[in-house]
Amino acid sequence: MKNMKRTIALAAAATLAVGSLAACGNDEGSGDGEGSVYFLNWKPESEETYGEIAEKYTEETGVEVKVVTAASGTYEQTLQAEMTKSDAPTLFQINGPVGLVSWQNYAADLTETDFAKDLSDPGLALKGEDGKVYGVPLAVEGFGIIYNDAIMRDYFAMDGAKAASMDEINNFAKLKEVTDDMQARKADLGLDGVFASTSLATGEAWRWQTHLFNTPLYYEYEADGITDAEELKFSFNEEFKNIFDLYLTNSTVEQTLAPSKTVTDSMAEFATGKAAMVQNGNWAWSQISEVEGNSVAEEDIKFLPIYVGHEGEEKIGINVGTEAFMAVNKEASEADQQATIDFINWLFTDEDGMKYVTEDLGFIAPFKAFGDNTPSDPLAKEINRYITNDDLTAVPWVFTTMPSSKFKDDFAQLLAQYASGNLEWDAVVSGVVDNWATEKAAVGGN
Amino acid sequence: MQRSLKKYFPLFVLPTSAAFLIAFLAPFFIGLYLSFTKFTTITNAEWVGLQNYQRALDPNDGFLGSFWFTILVVVASVITVNLFAFTIAKLLTQKLRGTNIFRTIYFMPNLIGGIVLGYTWQSMINAVLANYGTTLVADWKYGYIGLIILVNWQQVGYMMVIYIAGLQNVPTELNEAAAIDGAGRWQTLRNVTIPMIMPTITICLFLTLSSSFKMFDQNLALTDGAPMDRTQMVALNIVKTMFSQIGRQGVGQAKAVLFVIVVVAIALIQLRATRSREVEA
Known part of the structure; x- marks a missing residue:
């Protein structure tokens, strides 16, 4: 009897201890088949806008969008840490061809996605050695x-x-x-x-x-x-x-x-x-x-x-060019990858999404869907003036x-x-x- | 009692040992393992043997250079910080008016973070140097001196508090006896006060030693290694290898392991020294 009591007490104590540790872990995982988006944002100045966009998207489609912003200048560190978690970012940034070398194993092939095909200049996409598209710019600067x-x-x-x-x-x-x-x-x-x-x-x-x-x-x-x-x-x-x-x-x-x-x-x-x-x-x-x-x-x-x-x-x-390319995490579940691609499509082709991009984020988006829609600030207008001037060759960001x-x-x-x-x-x-x-x-x- | 303590020992230490395992041992051994691999994230590591250590110790890498600079900083700051801290503590244990206010004032810089201090001193030093048409990064000696000033500014107050505690424990009878025997101030200081506060001195020496050895944020904010990485300390060098070079994360990890070995060695010497002093005192 005495032994019995002890065993129960031990088991109870152990459960408590383990339980309290487990609570530190991830408990919000998306077990459903719908998939969700986890966007690791690299522009701290746009943090609030992305929050609004995420809310709006969830409201419209019911898909959960989580936005986490890395502190200025620490994107690479944050990404390295976040990627090792079971709940890893599904949408992240790659810094040009050199960044692709280190993140190649995590970058999904985006060649067949709508937003990659919608690029106003296909040359802007970030391609791997195999010629496939692994990163798509979200703004030209x-x-x-x-x-x-x-x-x-x-x-x-x-x-x-x-x-x-x-x-x-x-x-x-x-x-x-x-x-x-x-x-x-x-x-x-x-x-x-x-x-x-x-x-x-x-x-x-x-x-x-x-x-x-x-x-x-x-x-x-x-x-x-x-x-x-x-x-x-x-x-x-x-x-x-x-x-x-x-x-x-x-x-x-x-x-x-x-x-x-x-x-x-x-x-x-x-x-x-x-x-x-x-x-x-x-x-x-x-x-x-x-x-x-x-x-x-x-x-x-x-x-x-x-x-x-x-x-x-x-x-x-x-x-004119870009150094920030959006990439989708290949290691994420199929459903999450699809949800992420849908989210990007929405942001860059849906009217609400596009409005956020030009007005709130202030991006000159390099997609056909945007047409002449540019932000209203004088420098963005100047860039448009130079891009549309056929007599001048823009210097690409090499x-x-x-x-x-x-x-x-x-x-x-x-x-x-x-x-x-x-x-x-x-x-x-x-x-x-x-x-x-x-x-x-x-x-x-x- | 003894018996049941023994019996429940594993249960009682379970929470602590689990925390120790998760937050200390596991990362330590994972880190050790990673230093022998090539990796981007800790889940895709690939074994490369001792190659990382070879590259870390390559004379062209700057790691060894950063060690030398660190030693220069450590030597200068340990001496100056303790000298100033002791002097101020001595002055503030005299029976003077307002010593408490001064103690608070001297202690306050210690409450400011290293990054903030670094940037503040950077603009102050640059403002002074601007009169001579130069800047903090023009010569590595400026950065070196700046760093020493910064460390003093930050640590003197803290060490002072420890010295004050030590000085207050020196029995007044001893001082009186020395005075009756005709000892001057200097002699009292050398033959009575200093021997009596030897344990305090040891603690302060090692505290300044280890904190300036591991210094990072002050270095990052003040010079960021400029000019040409000549004012780069070890911790900064490791972080830069890890995060601002591509494909060298493993090398950065190897450097971190080497750094740990050195820091542990210092800590062991410190432990032994403080213990033996305790016996004497």
Whole structure:
């Protein structure tokens, strides 16, 4: 009898202990055959909108949509952790071809999905080595040199201005002539400098090591007729130096101080009219419009392509592309995969979904269904103007082939040292070439 | 009593041992296993043997370099933090007005997170350096000195509290006796106070040692390794290998294992040292 009691007590205690542990685990699994969507979002700024979209979709179709947002800059970590759970994300982001290498085993073939077929330019899809579609962009973005038209008009009206209108600036030589002259007369124009500060603080250099680098990288790939390279030649490093030096010298700050400036600093300089130009993309609109003391009129914000002194660059448009591709988790159950595909189809073809995309998310969606529907901000309109201009070739985003964020970080540090005056340009070039080779080899597993 | 304790022992330790197993032992051994594999997520690991360790110790990798920099930081910060903390504690145990307010003030920086401190000091140092037309990342020595200042700012207050506790335990009779014997202030400090608070000193030394050895957020926020990874400490190097390089997660894991070995070694020495001091005191 005594033994009996003990056994029961033991069993009860054990159940309690196990039960309390099990409670930490997953208890909301979707056992039904309907399938559900788990979207691991990579844009913290869009978290609320995605929540609304999920609610709306559940309301309309009854399919559960769970949205989890990774904190800024931690997407890869979060994804690695979430993927190992039994309740893994069904919809996640891949960062271009290099990201596909690490997530290939998890990416489902999307070739036959409606949204992949609806892409306005099939070349935008992220394809694997087997030619199948594994990732589909959900927005195209564009970057170039943003300029303040009001300041430019003031300059063109001055005596001895080096140009009469923006149309004349269509190559590097002209851009340099005009900005050099503007820099010399900055006091008359009420500027601190033509270009907003070249932000090179740590973690703030992506406008140069990724975006600005895109243009010479594109020219190199074009010249060699390739789309990716194990070894970089950096053949057009002189072109990169041209424009980078121009940014540094005709700037609002001493070039040795550039390594302490952040992107927010330079966007604020532009928004308050202290600088006439800043290199950035359409996502910067909110940063310009929300700055206190903003003096730039909405209709005066325009894009200029990045001219670097390359032959024939008069025919070049701004840099348009995407680095974020949606992928569906192959390891998820069939029902969940189907539910996810249905959700994406709804978002990009249903009227309600499309409204969310253009108005609330502010995406320029690269799908035929959208037609001319673009967000109403001035920079998005500018991108549309450039995309629809058949005389200009848009520079695609080839920087997605850059080997790793370590490569980018090292590049940023090289540029910061160059700006500080501690490194010669040749050392920067050889550093970039070496790092590219090392990091590309690491991607391949060496 | 003894007998039934023995009998129910497994039951009583069950919750704790289960938690220990799940939250500590399992991750530790999974981590150890992963350091010998190539993986993206922990479920698709593939055995590669010692290759990861080879790559981690490759002189071109920067891991060994980050070890050297860490040692530089550790040596400087252990000395300065303890010197300042002891001095301030000594001053604040004198019978002066307002010592409690000062103790609170000195302790407060310890309550601020490392990331916040890092960014705050980054802008402050940059603002000072701007007068000389340069920035924090222009020279690795600036980052190094900045890091030492930051660590001092953050840890001096905490160490001070421990030193104050130690100093208050020194019997006043001893000080009086020393004074009667004609010992000066300096002699009292050297021959009475310091020997009496030796256990405290040991604790403080090892606390600063291990915390500056494992420093991460301050390093990340202040310089992020700039210039050219020359101010990169070990923890930061591991995280960067893991998350900003592609296909090197295994190498990052191998580095983490090596780091654990070093940290454990330090902890063992610390344990032995504190124990032997306890006996003496």
